[in-house]
Amino acid sequence: MRTGKTVCNSYTFQDNERASGLKAFMIIFIITAIIPAVLISGASAIEFTYSGELSEISCGSSPVLNYDIEGDYIAFTESDSGINRLRLYDFNEESFTNITESRYSDFRPEISGGNIAFQNKTLKGPGQIFVYDIPDGTAKAADPHPSAQGDAEISGNILVWLDGRLNGYTNIFIKNSPDEAGIPFRVSGTSDKHSPKTDGDYVYWTEAGELHRKSIITGDDSILIRDFPDSFEVYGGKIVFNGRGEKEGFAVMYDTAGGETTVLGSGAGLCRNPDISENYIVYECYEGSGTAIWLYDLRTENAGVLAEPKTGVSDPKVSGNRIVWREKDGSSNCIVICRLDTETLPLAGFEAEPLSGSAPLEVEFTGRAIVSASSGTVYLWDFGDGEYSESSSPVHTYSEPGIYDVSFTVENEFGSFTADKKNIISVEEVPQPDFSAFNRNGAAPLNVQFRDMSSGKISARVWDFGDGSRSYNKNPVHVYSEPGAYSVNLTVSNEFGEVSENKTGYITAENTVYADFSYDYPEENNSERLTLRFTDESDGYTDSWLWYFGDGEYSDEQNPLHTFDEPGVYDITLEAGNEFASDIRTKMFVSVGETGDEIAAIYVTPASAGMKTGEDMMFKAVATDVKGRFLTIEPEWSVSDSRRGKISADGLFTAISPGSLRVIAGYQNITGYAGVLISESGNDNMGEELTGLPEVPEAEKIQDFITGTSNPANRFKDLF
Structure with missing residues (x-):
């Protein structure tokens, strides 16, 4: 077991941050404190730093289970090889006292007025509350009744605890002086009571998720807060606890005098486990890289970090100007104490963002101050353009271009300090191009x-x-x-x-225009497919268009919508161009209107083909109706022998192995065919007879389909 001291992190001010009105120069130890005002009710946005001294006690391999601090004493439970020891540390004497030890109790000490209340129990016996007199060095049972006593809290001569002696339920007992016996204070037919605590003339506790308060003098009982956690602390009518609901992740203070709630946080992560004493609230916040210890000053409403985020940091407690917390680092377990200074000359610094930009330039200033805890502090900013501010961290707008000096003065009852930065703000006027x-x-x-x-x-x-x-x-x-x-x-x-x-x-x-277009059939109000939407897809710069729809109508719009009077097949022409060039594109056989059962025949092009194994070829199909009009269709493609070749949904045929087969186009129960011969030489053997093709049914045969000149598809193969 050892004690030792280590200084807190120090801030080095810049050379152009100078003191004003200081009568002495002091070297101080400081603890960084950053204030996010948005999360702390009434807090300023200045980054405060408090001067103080950091020390450690009880550093060793034995874990510290729990502890309490008041005045010049810390009582804590230390575990070593299955033995729990209740120990006392005296700050004035810098000495330890072993009070008692047990294998079956973690003691949970509470200190007040020179006494320590703690729970002790044996292997088979119920827990019993004891009170240790620090000056006398003696301990005795608070109540002789062996009745599963626990969760004791002492304040002066008043002792309260949980007691299970009545009807097997957990109730609250109170003892008003060392010589009196314990008496029932809160009795009900349940065991869901927790954390009895005294503050002034009241006893506070939680019951069934609600915070209760009862007067020791009048016996008046009231519910202060509903949906309340089991753990809390109270001092001077101010209650601190872990937030719930919309305040989840924050430490919360409730002032019973005015009914006001203050939410305490870090702006970075989960905050919890607050403690309160006199002028300060401490709490822990998990901030990603570890847990930080935060301090909130009730008088100035300033808050900040006492211990930067670190793993193994937990359970802060406060008494007067001493703040303690546990810190575990590897195999080392310590109790860390920070003692705040109460009289320190102020120091100041500041940051600005942005430092340069075009007028009007809005700059956010963030002040820093090293001050005594709870010291009254005033601020004065000089922005260098004739404007001033008494805000802790103002936002200022520079309207005119120029280079500006800025100063920030912090003053309290012990003196003042001015941070002065030359040529820090550059308000520019760069040109705006167009x-x-x-x-x-x-x-x-x-x-x-x-x-x-x-x-x-x-x-x-x-x-x-x-x-x-x-x-x-x-x-x-x-x-x-x-x-x-x-x-x-x-x-x-x-x-x-x-x-x-x-x-x-x-x-x-x-200097070149290539006309092209596409078309589709809009679905809305177009059940008969008489309306077509045409889209210009020409390459090159075009600013004029002339469409001929094949029905005597035309349009000069870029992407017209045209409705035909009669179904049929039309030739559509687009002439697109500009002042210097133009081009014409015609698409023939554009089908307009529903074709229904009018199709009489389907023609596949090419009608015959010689291919090598592995080659691809695109097949197309057109149809004629009963009136001899040509129609564009999207048939279902297939092959007669899938061992020889395959064809995709859009007509791309791939030769697989030597042999002959038919390519088949089907639409509305009408079928068209093309013959394919696959060999090693491809087109070189097209003069040979196509053999091995499955017989075409007589009803589906078309005279001279493959080689005859009557196949119209041969006339249109170049169109595809």
């Missing part, structure tokens, strides 16, 4: 006139025309010799920096 162009689209060679429309002070400009050429003139003329789409970039600059404006695909130089 440009336009005349004759942006046309045939190459294309002459384009550019115009600089930038605003602000400009020292230099650079044009990048996207074809490898540049210009430094204000309004240049540039010739695009080759067709293409060109992005143009203009960069303007002054002493504050440079800014670019880029326009993608801004210039189009063309």
Whole structure:
């Protein structure tokens, strides 16, 4: 077992952060404290640092199970090889006292007024509450009745505990002086009571998820908070506990005097296990890399980190200006004590974000201060532009360009300190680039006139025309010799920096147009499929279109919607172009209207083919109706011998092995055929007779289908 001291992290102020009005220079130890005001009711946004001294006791391999602190004493339970020892540490004497030990009790000590209340029990006997007199060094039973006593809390001469002596239920007993016997204080037919605690003239406890308070003097009993956790602490009418519901993940303080609730957090993670004493609340917050210990000052409403996030940190407690917590690091188990200074000269520093930018520039300032705990503090900011603020961490807007000095002064009853930073804020006025162009689209060679429309002070400009050429003139003329789409970039600059404006695909130089289009049948109000939607898919720059629909109608829209009067097959033509070029595209045999059972025959093209193994070929099909009109169809494709070849849903045939087979196109119970011969030489053997094809049923035969000139599909194969 050892004791030792280690200094807290120190903050090194910059050279241009200077003291004002200090009568002495002091070297202090500090603990960083960061304040997120949004999570702490009434707290400022300044980053506070409290001066103080950090020490450790009971560092060793034996775990510390529980502890309590009051004034100059810490009572704690230490476990060693199955033996639990109740020990006392005296801060003034820097000495330890062994009070008792047990294999069957963890004691759970509570200190008040020079006494320690704790639970002890034997192997077979129930727990019993004892009181240890620190000055006398003696312990005696608080109540001689062996009745499963536990969860004791002592405040001055008043002792309360849980007791199981009445009807087998757990009830609350109270003892008002050392010489009196314990008497029932709260009795009910349940055992769901927890954590009895005294504060002033009241006893507080939780029961069935509710916080109760009962007057020791009048006996008045009331429920203060519903949906309440089993564990809490109370001091001076202020109750601290783990939040629930919308306050889950935060430590919470409830003030019984005014009924106000304060939510305490870190802004980073789960906060819990608060303790309260006199002017301070301490709590722990898990922040990803470990658990940090936080302090909240009730008088100044300042809060901050006492111990940076670390694994193994837990269970903070406070008494006066001493804060303690457990810390486990590997095999080492320690009780850590932070003793806050009460009289310290202030120090100050600050950060600003952003440090530069264009006017109007909004800058957020974050102040830092090293002060005594609970010392009153005032602030004064000088932003260097004739404006001031008394806020702890203000947001200030700089309206005019320039370079500004900023100072931040912190003052309390012990002195003042000014952090002064020269040339920290740079309010810039960079130019804003913009440009336009005349004759942006046309045939190459294309002459384009550019115009600089930038605003602000400009020292230099650079044009990048996207074809490898540049210009430094204000309004240049540039010739695009080759067709293409060109992005143009203009960069303007002054002493504050440079800014670019880029326009993608801004210039189009063309000398060729390739007309093309697609069409589909809209579903809405088009059950007879008489309305077609045409979509321009031409390559090259086009700004004029002329559609001929084959029914005597035309349109100059880019993507027209056209309704035909009669079903049938029409030739559709698109003429697309611009001032310098144009092109025409015609698609024949566009089917309009429902065909129903009008189809009389299906023709496959090519009608015959010679292929090598592994080759692919695309087959197409057209149909004629009973009136001899040609119709476009989307048939179901198949083959007569899947060992020789296969065909996809869109008509792509793949030769697999040598032999002959038929390619079959089926639609509305009508079938069309093509013959395929697969060999090692492919088309070289097309003069040979196609053999091995399955017989075509007589009813489906078409005269001279494969070789005859009467097959119309042979006339249209180039259209596909």
